[in-house]
Amino acid sequence: MERKKFAGLVAAGVAAAALALAGCSGGEAEDPTTQPTNTGGGDGGTGEQPYVALISKGFQHQFWQAVKQGAEQAGEEFNVKVTFEGAEEEGNVEQQIQLLQTTLDKHPDALGFAAIDSQAAGPLMDQAKQQGTPVIAFDSGVDSDVPLTTAATDNLAAAAEAAKHMAELIGHEGKIALVVHDQTSVTGVQRRDGFVDYMKANEPKIEIVDIQYSGDPAKAADIAKAMINANPDLKGLYGSNEGAAIGIVHAAQELGLPNGKLVIIGFDSGKDQIDAINSGLMAGAITQNPVGIGYETVKAAVAAIKGETLPKTIDTGFYWYDKTNIDDPKIQAVLYQ
């Protein structure tokens, strides 16, 4: 019995020490490469440097890491402290709301925000407005009047561009299917609708046989395989984000399809997609300008802090890239590994 008590004491001691340490460091998911002119978290804008907090939809896909990069670049350039956090699982609304709450309570000088679910974020947007924290929306943005501007890709136009290339590559007729990364966020909806609407308006001989949803590469692979098996005459597959596109590529590989049998078009970049395009597995993809998104968000935040007026939207641009132009420096600048 003494041994049990001792073990219990040790465990309690360790737990207490861990809590104390966590308390001291402010518990932020701060990346060590953030400019450390000010020390650790909890310091809501009382220091010399203005503090801009960005909350994104996710952390995992390299896309968000590129946005973070752009944000940090702007942070250095304009001399502001920038933090970048995201929900661990893209689609985890609950987690993002918690994150948002905690961040707002720190009273940053400005907030950058990309909502997983606009409705859920509504009340906190109002709180930001009340406490005088300017909000700059980015990427999906948020469906609310509170943000002063939205720095994002025009996803509807970008998806239409993807559809245009898909149509060309399959000869303007045949069956295609979509794997969309999610049903609730604005980007998911827009990247699906932009594609679907283009096809409806311009390509009567192309039939979309199915649309299924997952941004997780393994699940997307299983979904794509099921769709391919269910439609042996399928000519093309469109994946609306990095995870979905990678899943489709793996599905084609697992089924042993020869290059070009299926026209695969993706979105964003990441090492897997870039490799797939170079090897011919994927026909091409639409890249956003994630570094630009991060950069413009922080830049707009700085302007907002100074009280300048901002345009309603800031279009950060998109490009189609494939084997022929992937080495173009303009394209290389917006791709990420």
Added chain:
Amino acid sequence: MTIDHEGVAPAAPPRTEGLVARARGSLQQLLAFGSLIVIIVVFSVWSPYFFTASNLVGILMAATVVGILALGTTFVIIAGGIDLSIGTGMILCGVMTGVFLTYWGWPLWLGVLCGILFGGLIGVINGLNIAFLKIPPFIATLGMMLISAGLSLVISGTKPIYFPDTPGFENLMNWSVIPGARFPLGVVIFLVLVVVAAIILAKTIIGRYAFSIGSNEAATELSGVRVRKWKVTIYGMAGLFVGIAGVLSASRLSSAQPVGGMGLELEAIAAVVIGGTSLQGGRGSIIGTVVGALIVAVLTNGLRVTEVPQEWQSVVVGLVILVAVYFDMLRRRGA
């Protein structure tokens, strides 16, 4: 090795109870297996593309990772415990395998072996927390689940880890065993593990003690079995399955993705429960788990192939789980 009455203990009360319980378990398995056949028939009729070689292999492949997790966790549940950390733990094992093979440049066999052993380590830590620190399994493994999720991100720097130095790695899951046809090695490994797990459960002391501890822990302890030690062993062994799942999952995507896994533990537990293993412990079987895992995989795939809107897919799977557990309860009340 010890002076426990190891040979005597399980022969007493737990076993007779176990026999009756196991007979009831068999009925559930029959029900589960029958349901599986029915579901397959329904989908085959509904869509001509369902019962094709390519699609069936696809189902097995989709079932492999969750299936392996379910195999390991069957032991834990039979022993009266639960392990919520298997999903994120699997991801962490994948990441660690990436560390071993890519960051530290180890040879393929060593990195893979250590990735699997790392899963065992996580399991042992869970077991120690549960058996010696007396933290309830739900809490202990919940905590471990969160720790694993975080560590995966920290260690990988939130980037996927690729395997450029060991190109053979992706073959573990993907290499086709039958040249010409597509029968991935990963599925073969799963089937082999099914046999291994069945043997361990039915024929070895780990299996017997799992049943014994699950049906009556106090009696087992009193008959001289070192329950705490065996709990650690059971969780540790289940952890090896997590490690294997982690390696295969990373192999499939040729990269250790640092996020994901959350939710897989529930899919695995659902498979175990549908297959007739009781969450109360003391009863269960490997074949039941396999049938449960197949039911979930067949349902999910069938609904996709017949293009049922995705929103309905999880509704259907959820209903199946409810029905399965309900029948489980009915059976136990019926005597």
